[in-house]
Amino acid sequence: MVNATAEATRIERAWAALDAVPDPEVPALSVRDLGIVRDVLDHGDGIEVVLTPTYSGCPATEVIEQSVLDAMHDAGLGPARVTMRRAPAWSTDWMSEDGKRKLREYGIAPPGPVAADGARPVRIVGRRAELVPCPRCASPRTERLSAFGSTACKALYRCLACAEPFEYFKPI
């Protein structure tokens, strides 16, 4: 039988260990900052970490899974396992405020809020690109260079005030 206090402590230790697992594509963020850790369960004989993928084709998913297992092992919480939960689908709204601040400091503009239901109707006429302030000089005078960037989750922007190009984490 597992002692209730000890169990809580193991789960707390697991969450703390997850704070130190970076997203391999954006190492400024931990997997917790990113909002992809959906649950941590202690089954007595091992810890289960429930993750949700960011994008269907994100090549970082498998690396993250392994890093999580390694972190659990290093924290003395093994054997651990990772399960993937697809629904509800990950949203950038799940990114922590702390995570958004870290992103900005890293030079990536954090995602704005996702529109209600995330619906993006095709709007050809009079469509305005989202207002994305420059993460370096905070100027709102920026322009989009490309809807897709170095990874699926980012778009390319340029600041018209300080002339720096930067990436924008797209709301999804």
Added chain:
Amino acid sequence: MQTSVQLPTDPALQYLLRIGDTCLILGQRLGEWCGHAPILEEDIALTNMALDLIGQARGVLTLAGQRCAPVLDEDQLAFLRDERDYRNPTLAELPRSDFAFTVLRNAMLSTWLKLLWERLRDSRDAELAGIAGKALKEARYHQQHAADWVVRLGDGTEESRRRSEAALAMLWPYAAELFDDDAVDAAAEAGGMGPARSSLREPWLAEMAEILGEVHLPMPKESGFRSTGSRGVHSEHMGYILAEMQYLQRAYPGGAW
């Protein structure tokens, strides 16, 4: 030589293959642009979208494989089927041609996929609904991006206009297949797995009319031509794309890195 996998004729399996193969084959076609797009940003955008599509294909083909006995994994389904067992509509497999052709096909298929994923969120199959919830978010970006380009080229230079018109004339007849119901659709609808394709026709036409109308590209009239890729009878281009996709697994069975 690795032999091909054999598939049962279960309608639910066919329904899943039609979705998964559309993502797989379109993803492969977009991947062909890697290093060839007109500008670097588009090279990145097309391959990013290819990555999303391959990811979506992985999810759906994994589900499809669970309906086979013995169970097949996503790789066996992607690389070890014979041509007739692929169920993508012919539109997805047509050679990539020029950039106007590519962005118009992307607009047509991402609009179709977006509408399909929207409906599949309510699938009685919880796994499929989960895949759809994620894929929908991605498809919205794909559609917006493709529509932006259709407008830019349709409204661009004489040359881009000419190419846009040519692409529309070439691609449009292949759209009819996307909405032709058969027993597979009837079974999916009756079982609550997903919508019959005919129900996507009106919303698809409305969204395409909005995109094409913006640059006054007249929507072509429907012809009597019917492509048949989603029944497994493909165009002459399918063998070539499969040869490229399958070469490694056929020559070095189980090869991995």
